[in-house]
Amino acid sequence: MASFMQSKEFEHFCHDVFDNLPIAVDFLDWDGKIIYMNEAFLDFLNLRQDEVKGRLVTDVNPTSKFLETLKTKRANIAERHVFPNGRQAIVHRIPIFDEEGNVIGGFGMLLFHDIEEVKELAEKYEKLDKELKLYKNEIAKINTTKYRLSDIYGVSKEINNCKEKVKKIAKVNSNVMILGESGVGKELFAHSIHNESSRSKGPFVTINCSAIPESLLESELFGYEEGTFTGAKKGGNIGKFELANGGSIFLDEIGDMPYHMQVKLLRVLQEKEVIRIGGKNPIPIDVRIICATNRNLEDMVEKGTFREDLYYRLNVLTLEIPPIRKRREDIQILINKFLIEFYQETGIYRKIPDIVMKRLKEYDWHGNVREIRNVVERMCVNSDGTHIGISDIPKYVLNKSLEKKYEDKKGLKEIVESVERNVIIEVLKDSKGNKSKAAKTLNIPRATLYRKIEDYNIDQKTFLDL
Ligand SMILES: Nc1ncnc2c1ncn2[C@@H]1O[C@H](COP(=O)(O)OP(=O)(O)OP(=O)(O)O)[C@@H](O)[C@H]1O
Structure with missing residues (x-):
């Protein structure tokens, strides 16, 4: 040599x-x-x-x-x-x-x-480092939680139990499965679990498994390397799992995840690492998984459409949110919350009289809180005055609530009388007890109104705030 x-x-x-x-x-x-x-x-x-x-x-x-x-x-x-x-x-x-x-x-x-040159390079590096921090902050803002426990409204025992459970779940790192019908607030609870946990400073990344086309789901979750497929971005793309590193990932509608993707997800859970599509090197990840579904996963496991091993891995802790019809005490508080929201957004003040509220509380709300929000907004827009009337309630809600309400009534006559009585009370409330005005609204002579008030035994306490 x-x-x-x-x-x-x-x-x-x-x-x-x-x-x-x-x-x-x-x-x-x-x-x-x-x-x-x-x-x-x-x-x-x-x-x-x-x-x-x-x-x-x-x-x-x-x-x-x-x-x-x-x-x-x-x-x-x-x-x-x-x-x-x-x-x-x-x-x-x-x-x-x-x-x-x-x-x-x-x-x-x-x-x-x-x-x-070194100084120049150091300055360049410093500048890039600052830019990187800025982008990281921006990404963190996008991938962050919107809701915390205090945003979950409700006074029922059921909702309070769920909130207590969130506090317990937040103390550990195990995967969580949130169950409940559509619109019960599963997303709110997922955000709150992250916010209450020691990962709250880390990212919170959401992916809706049913909203992303099957062909894109894998690259969304795991990312890809440059040149992997036509249309792939230069420099590749980071996946949601990598984005969520140090924080939590919320896999919404997990029941809609295609079977072949379930296998890949299981691998990530077991190995605690992801491999980008077209990549060779595994990237270690530290992510808590929170999933939600309104489907019956146990049934799906039985039918073979959801992998049993994945089901048990994800379902370490379960949080079940009851539907609104099983916690009716929450209806009024939620309606009032959405009235305030409408006021804050539009500056238009709306009030729901007791008789209307009573009707709304009788309805079953199969679309849960989401349906309450939509109906309140619709009534606020439709109403001509400050007070929302029975006629502002969407027909399907009214019919269903009537069905329920008159389940125990004996026949049409009784039902009609009951409706008539309630309408008279409502109109009297709106006119603040002014009977001439009420008779005019109802398009009946004043004397008829007086007679009906007597026949129906309507006390003025029911229409005046005494
Ligand atoms: N307890 C609550 N307090 C205040 N707002 C609520 C509550 N529960 C739900 N909401 C609101 O209702 C709407 C539906 O909630 P969310 O999206 O969390 O339901 P979900 O169970 O995830 O529904 P889906 O299964 O259809 O995705 C949202 O606008 C949410 O802000």
């Missing part, structure tokens, strides 16, 4: 490989004589090849520490060095050994030709 470094072949090799390299390099003999110095290095020192070749390195560059490197047999990596011409650079000095461990030469390299 020693002879090879001193051979003509080695010299040729150096010229072929390093002459045009823009990075300054040199080779020394075992005793510190320069065998070869490339053009970039010569330019840097302002010297010619014949002025350096065969000379001791310290003769050419009196400040050089290469002789020490050869003596101590220890490489100096990324050391700052001041050259005799006053220029500074970051240098590597690396001894070369033969098979017996004897030093047979040295390899030198300037990492930065000028210390200014």
Whole structure:
């Protein structure tokens, strides 16, 4: 080897490989004589090849520490060095050994030709680092929770039990399955679990498994490497699991996840790592999984459409949100909340009289809280005055609530009378007890109104705030 470094072949090799390299390099003999110095290095020192070749390195560059490197047999990596011409650079000095461990030469390299380059690079790095932090913050804002426990309205025992359970669930790291009909507030609870947990400062990433086309779900979840498929972004794309690292991922509508994807999800849960599509290297992830579904997963497992092993992995903790018809006490508070929201958004004030509220409380709300929100908004828009009337209640709600209400009534006559009584009370309330005004609204003579008030035994306490 020693002879090879001193051979003509080695010299040729150096010229072929390093002459045009823009990075300054040199080779020394075992005793510190320069065998070869490339053009970039010569330019840097302002010297010619014949002025350096065969000379001791310290003769050419009196400040050089290469002789020490050869003596101590220890490489100096990324050391700052001041050259005799006053220029500074970051240098590597690396001894070369033969098979017996004897030093047979040295390899030198300037990492930065000028210390200014390092400063420039450091500034560039600092700028990029700031930009990265900014983007990370922006991403965190997108991938963050909107709701906390205090945003979940309700006074029922059932909803309070659910909130208490959230606090317990938040203390551990196990996967959670949130069950409940559509519109019961599963998403609110998922956000709250993350917010109450020690991961609350980390990202919260949501993916709706039913809303994303099957062909895109895998790349959405796991990301992909550049050039994996036509249309793939330059530089590839980060997946939701990677985005959620250090935080939680919310897999909404998990029951709609295609079977072949369930296998891939199971792998991520078992290995705690993801591999991007088209990638080779597994990326370790630390993510808590919160799932939700309104489907009966146990049934799906039985029918073989949902993997049993995945079901048990995801269903470590279960939070079941009861439907609204099983916690009717929450209806009024939710209606009032949505009335306030409507006022805040539009500046239009609306009130729901007791008789209307009573009707709404009787309805079963199969679309749960989402349906309450929609109906309240619709009534607010439809109503001509501040007070929302029975006629503002959507027909289907009214009919269903009537059906329920009159289940125990004996016949049409009784039903009609009951409706008539309620309508009269409502109109009297709206007119603040002014009977002439009420009779006009009802389009009946005043005397008829008086008679009906008596017949129906309507106390003025029912229509005046006494
Ligand atoms: N207890 C609650 N307090 C206040 N708002 C609620 C409550 N429960 C639900 N909501 C509101 O009702 C709507 C539906 O809630 P959410 O989307 O969380 O239901 P979901 O169970 O996830 O429904 P789906 O299964 O259809 O996805 C949202 O606008 C949500 O803000």
